[in-house]
Amino acid sequence: MEQIVVNKLNDDGMVEVKIISDKAVEERRMLVFVPKPVLEFAVVNCYDTSALSMFYGEVKYPARQVVEFFLPHWKKPRKLVVWRFIPEEGFRISEVIEHVADWYFVQTHRRPGWAFVWKLPNGIENFTDVDGVTMIEVDWCPKQCVLIGGVDHG
Numbered sequence: 001m002e003q004i005v006v007n008k009l010n011d012d013g014m015v016e017v018k019i020i021s022d023k024a025v026e027e028r029r030m031l032v033f034v035p036k037p038v039l040e041f042a043v044v045n046c047y048d049t050s051a052l053s054m055f056y057g058e059v060k061y062p063a064r065q066v067v068e069f070f071l072p073h074w075k076k077p078r079k080l081v082v083w084r085f086i087p088e089e090g091f092r093i094s095e096v097i098e099h100v101a102d103w104y105f106v107q108t109h110r111r112p113g114w115a116f117v118w119k120l121p122n123g124i125e126n127f128t129d130v131d132g133v134t135m136i137e138v139d140w141c142p143k144q145c146v147l148i149g150g151v152d153h154g
Helices: 027-031 036-041 093-108
Strands: 002-009 014-021 043-049 054-062 064-069 078-084 114-117 128-130 133-137 145-149
Touching: 014 027, 027 043, 027 054, 036 054, 078 093, 093 114, 093 128, 093 133, 093 145
Parallel strands: 114 133
Antiparallel strands: 002 014, 014 054, 043 054, 064 078, 078 145, 114 145, 128 133
16 A cells, blocks of 8 residues: 655645555655656655655755646646746746747647746846746746746737
8 A cells, every 4th residue: 555645846846645555665766756858857766664664755856847736816727837946057037938838839739828926036027928938927926936837818
């Protein structure tokens, strides 16, 4: 028996997955949850509580995936691509938006219209256009992330 007890996007843009099992949980099992582009940044911990015959595994990694968001003023949930910035990579927000917008188009055959950020970079104003995608600062976006999706403007 194995059960996922936590699978969530945290406010800091990190994804956290925790499982419990009646068999030993190994690092390779936990890495299955991690998208390939961020494998090297994943932190895995595995514990055994043999006295209880329960085993526990957890992994945290920077979000680089599609996540469903629902806000009270939206009529239905929306799927947005979440990209958490990793300082060691040195990407600029405009580079990430261009890259993710292209990936989004390949996946959906539509251009995304919006890029939501918690805090816009210095000197950038709300509704700035980056490769046909409009950037907006919103307080519900996880920190250190950009969320991309929505219908195009055209």
